[in-house]
Amino acid sequence: MSVQQPNSFRTGPDERGHFGIYGGRFVAETLMPLVLELEKAYAQAKADPAFQKEMDGYLTHYVGRPSPLYFAERFTEHCGGAKIYFKREELNHTGAHKVNNVLGQIMVARRMGKKRIIAETGAGMHGVATATLCARFGLECIVYMGAVDVERQKPNVFRMKMLGAEVRPVQSGTKTLKDAMNEALRDWVTNVADTFYCIGTVAGPHPYPMMVRDFQSIIGRETREQMQEAEGRLPDSLIACIGGGSNAMGLFHPFLDDRSVEIYGVEAAGHGLTGLHAASIAGGRPGVLHGNRTYLLMDDDGQIKDAHSISAGLDYPGIGPEHAWLNDMGRVNFLSATDDEALHAFKLCSKLEGIIPALEPAHALAKVLDIAPKKPKDHLMVVNLSGRGDKDLATVAEHLGGKL
Amino acid sequence: MTTRIDKRFSELNKQGRAGLVTFLMAGDPDHETSLAIAKALPKAGADVIELGMPFTDPMADGPAIQAAGLRALKAGATLKKTLALVRDFRKGESDTPIVLMGYYNPIYTYGVDKFLVDAKAAGVDGLIVVDLPPEEDEELCLPALKAGLNFIRLATPTTDDKRLPAVLMNTSGFVYYVSITGITGAATPQADKVSSAVARIKRHTKLPVAVGFGVRTAEQARGIAAGADAVVVGSALVDALRSSLDKDNKATAGTVKAVTDLVASLAEGVRLARRVAAE
Numbered sequence: 001m002s003v004q005q006p007n008s009f010r011t012g013p014d015e016r017g018h019f020g021i022y023g024g025r026f027v028a029e030t031l032m033p034l035v036l037e038l039e040k041a042y043a044q045a046k047a048d049p050a051f052q053k054e055m056d057g058y059l060t061h062y063v064g065r066p067s068p069l070y071f072a073e074r075f076t077e078h079c080g081g082a083k084i085y086f087k088r089e090e091l092n093h094t095g096a097h098k099v100n101n102v103l104g105q106i107m108v109a110r111r112m113g114k115k116r117i118i119a120e121t122g123a124g125m126h127g128v129a130t131a132t133l134c135a136r137f138g139l140e141c142i143v144y145m146g147a148v149d150v151e152r153q154k155p156n157v158f159r160m161k162m163l164g165a166e167v168r169p170v171q172s173g174t175k176t177l178k179d180a181m182n183e184a185l186r187d188w189v190t191n192v193a194d195t196f197y198c199i200g201t202v203a204g205p206h207p208y209p210m211m212v213r214d215f216q217s218i219i220g221r222e223t224r225e226q227m228q229e230a231e232g233r234l235p236d237s238l239i240a241c242i243g244g245g246s247n248a249m250g251l252f253h254p255f256l257d258d259r260s261v262e263i264y265g266v267e268a269a270g271h272g273l274t275g276l277h278a279a280s281i282a283g284g285r286p287g288v289l290h291g292n293r294t295y296l297l298m299d300d301d302g303q304i305k306d307a308h309s310i311s312a313g314l315d316y317p318g319i320g321p322e323h324a325w326l327n328d329m330g331r332v333n334f335l336s337a338t339d340d341e342a343l344h345a346f347k348l349c350s351k352l353e354g355i356i357p358a359l360e361p362a363h364a365l366a367k368v369l370d371i372a373p374k375k376p377k378d379h380l381m382v383v384n385l386s387g388r389g390d391k392d393l394a395t396v397a398e399h400l401g402g403k404l
Numbered sequence: 405m406t407t408r409i410d411k412r413f414s415e416l417n418k419q420g421r422a423g424l425v426t427f428l429m430a431g432d433p434d435h436e437t438s439l440a441i442a443k444a445l446p447k448a449g450a451d452v453i454e455l456g457m458p459f460t461d462p463m464a465d466g467p468a469i470q471a472a473g474l475r476a477l478k479a480g481a482t483l484k485k486t487l488a489l490v491r492d493f494r495k496g497e498s499d500t501p502i503v504l505m506g507y508y509n510p511i512y513t514y515g516v517d518k519f520l521v522d523a524k525a526a527g528v529d530g531l532i533v534v535d536l537p538p539e540e541d542e543e544l545c546l547p548a549l550k551a552g553l554n555f556i557r558l559a560t561p562t563t564d565d566k567r568l569p570a571v572l573m574n575t576s577g578f579v580y581y582v583s584i585t586g587i588t589g590a591a592t593p594q595a596d597k598v599s600s601a602v603a604r605i606k607r608h609t610k611l612p613v614a615v616g617f618g619v620r621t622a623e624q625a626r627g628i629a630a631g632a633d634a635v636v637v638g639s640a641l642v643d644a645l646r647s648s649l650d651k652d653n654k655a656t657a658g659t660v661k662a663v664t665d666l667v668a669s670l671a672e673g674v675r676l677a678r679r680v681a682a683e
Contacts, residue, residue, distance in 0.1 A: 016539065025539050026508060028464045030560040030585055032537040033567060172470055178461065185463045190586040192562055288509045288535065289461060301482040302513030304460045 009256035009331050012322060017206020017292075020328060022321035025205040027291045030189045035291075039207045041112045046214070051107065058103055062136070063093050065100075065218065069226035069382070074352040075368075082237070082375035084368060085230075086385040087223055089247065090357065096387030097219060097247040098129040098200060104215035105198045106133040114196035116140045120184040122149055122177035122243070123313035123360070124156025125387055126200030131165035141165035144183040146176040149312050156391050174306045177243075177316045181290050201244025202320030205291030209320050216250025223382055224254055231380055237262040239371070240384035241363040242334070243278065243314035245323045247386035256331060264371065265323060266363045268309035269336035276308035280319040281327050281334040294321040310339035310395065311359035313387070337366035343399055345369060346389065358387035359395065408501040408529045409554050409577040412451060413612040413633060422629035423451035424674045425614050426667055427505070427638030429472035430455050430489050431481030432645065437655040438476070441645070441663050442493045446500040448664040449671025452614075452634065453493075454532070457486050457506030464534045466589035468639040471646070475653055483510045483519070487526045494527035503530040503556060503577075508544065516544055520551040530554035530577045538570050545574050558582050559605055568608045578612040579605055580636065583628075586617070589639025593618050599631025622673030629677035637670055 012019040025035055045051040059065045068088045076084045089097040102119075109117060117139050121127030127143040134141035143160055147169040150157050160167050173179035181204075188197045202209045202216070220238075227235050238255060240248035242265040255261045270277035277283060280295040287296040289304060297305040297317035307317040326332040337345075345365035350356045357365060364383050372381055389396075397404050416423045426445055431438050445453055458473040458481045465473070490502055504523065511519050511533065523531075531548055538545075538557070545555045554577030562585060563571050572579065581601060583593030593615070602613045615628050616636025625635045641663055648662035649655060 025537065026535040027537060028534050029537050029558045029571065030562050030582065032539065033562045033564070172467070173460065182461050182463050186587045189464060190590065192585045288512055298509070298513065302510035303477060
């Protein structure tokens with residue numbers, strides 16, 4: 001299949017929030033004025049040098065950026081091919097890339113005078129990041145979390161509570177991330193005047209996919225500079241896991257127009273693509289949910305199907321709309337890794353590098369194990385190590401047949 | 405072009421009373437029972453029927469309507485069966501308008517063009533699609549108008565005077581004023597606030613204004629009807645239906661009557677209201 005490729009992959013979205021046919025603003029009328037207000041507020045913030053300066057200050061001194069680009073020597077030796085670097089997002093304050101985006105959105109919320117912050121969370125990392133920034137800036141914080149996820153991510157639930165947030169378990173639907181997002185939207189529609197909805201990934205109605213991408217793009221911008229410093233050139237390939245896809249978009253976006261850079265996104269194949277999984281590109285088709293058009297897991301009637309992944313953070317039946325477009329354009333190669341492959345990579349990375357990765361980036365590491373051996377030794381590969389694995393220890397222990 | 409909805413509102417106007425719009429989730433608790441309820445609604449006093457298209461992820465709905473959609477889906481409901489339900493309803497009833505209400509994904513998946521042809525042929529008169537604001541008019545609103553279906557838009561307390569013209573531009577049939585900021589069935593609207601909001605909308609349009617979200621009793625319906633062209637009742641009817649089900653959520657001998665009794669009482673409330681002189 002040949003696709004007409006654009007001159008640049010970095011110009012989207014258009015003024016109505018579309019990436020090709022994807023994206024858009026599919027929300028109830030009650031929310032539409034709020035979405036337009038946010039778009040305006042974000043555009044003003046983006047154009048204000050004082051906003052960026054304030055952000056940079058917090059990114060350095062509170063988040064701990066830049067995160068290192070680390071040469072994973074023993075993982076490289078094990079694979080016997082490409083030279084593998086880890087972008088160490090797990091070293092950020094709160095233990096994942098999520099904080100980059102939350103900091104940005106909370107700064108926008110403050111400019112808008114909003115005092116009440118709501119968020120949805122799957123694994124709890126976005127919830128923890130939101131609770132953290134709300135504590136730091138003295139804002140009320142309510143986190144919606146599927147009841148199933150509350151059960152399987154107990155340490156993060158407790159962290160959020162310690163940080164002063166209220167965690168509301170969601171009992172509707174499948175009781176996971178998509179239902180948490182439904183419930184957050186229901187809250188927003190009810191509390192329009194004082195509430196800011198802090199979305200955790202590159203999805204939702206415009207301007208969220210663009211705004212979250214912009215805040216996460218610091219990952220890719222730093223990687224460019226750091227690789228230049230370490231190797232004197234650009235990397236040859238990038239690889240990241242994808243649920244909604246914010247860590248991946250953050251790494252990929254600054255490189256989209258460097259055609260020499262191969263880009264791989266890894267979805268969660270759960271029990272395998274013929275069973276229960278969360279791979280929207282591999283197993284879904286375009287539809288409309290949560291404010292945007294994108295690839296969704298659904299049945300023939302357009303009813304959303306249950307996703308499954310061992311990793312709560314990837315357990316979502318959709319994907320960010322810009323990823324959907326990059327897939328159709330052929331710019332990003334979408335792969336998938338099963339629960340078992342991710343578990344294997346999780347253990348291997350822990351033992352070889354002394355880094356316990358979250359189960360989410362373990363999916364990316366699983367595909368590194370496939371791809372890296374086939375590449376020459378001078379091939380520079382960057383894996384986004386988007387989060388740390390402490391939150392997953394109970395899940396992993398259970399899968400290995402034990403308990404903590 | 406005069407549609408069944410236009411005709412119904414002009415009749416109501418002649419009678420000098422507000423209309424009653426009743427919501428029913430298609431396929432809840434099963435296809436046959438919901439068809440029987442739909443067929444009984446006009447006689448019970450419903451002037452317009454809103455038929456919910458079940459969806460797994462109804463972002464603007466409260467617990468009652470969420471649960472109704474899931475009951476319907478569990479009993480095998482699909483968009484195709486919803487259209488079949490309308491077709492069967494139309495066999496015995498040609499005057500009461502039917503408005504399909506729901507979310508865009510099932511329609512998008514069905515195929516917009518095919519859906520419009522099939523809906524029109526089945527006897528559907530209008531569409532309310534919650535997650536299609538005017539910013540997305542090209543998706544379904546404009547094709548629907550072209551196909552001869554009314555596209556009914558929601559106006560809300562957050563739709564200010566500056567935005568109203570955009571919301572009303574491609575709206576036809578009637579305007580659905582959502583009386584609260586919130587999900588369906590959540591809060592009770594205040595009649596005085598509602599009538600001033602309706603008056604505000606009427607400064608921008610000649611279309612009838614129906615008011616819904618949170619109306620539960622005949623008394624409330626009467627209060628709202630005094631200041632609006634129609635009252636929409638949804639969650640209360642869905643709750644009445646649910647209360648009539650057995651422990652496995654199956655219909656009982658009392659299910660149809662549970663809904664029609666409440667409709668009859670609401671219809672009486674609406675009919676008792678005197679139209680205000682504001683119009």
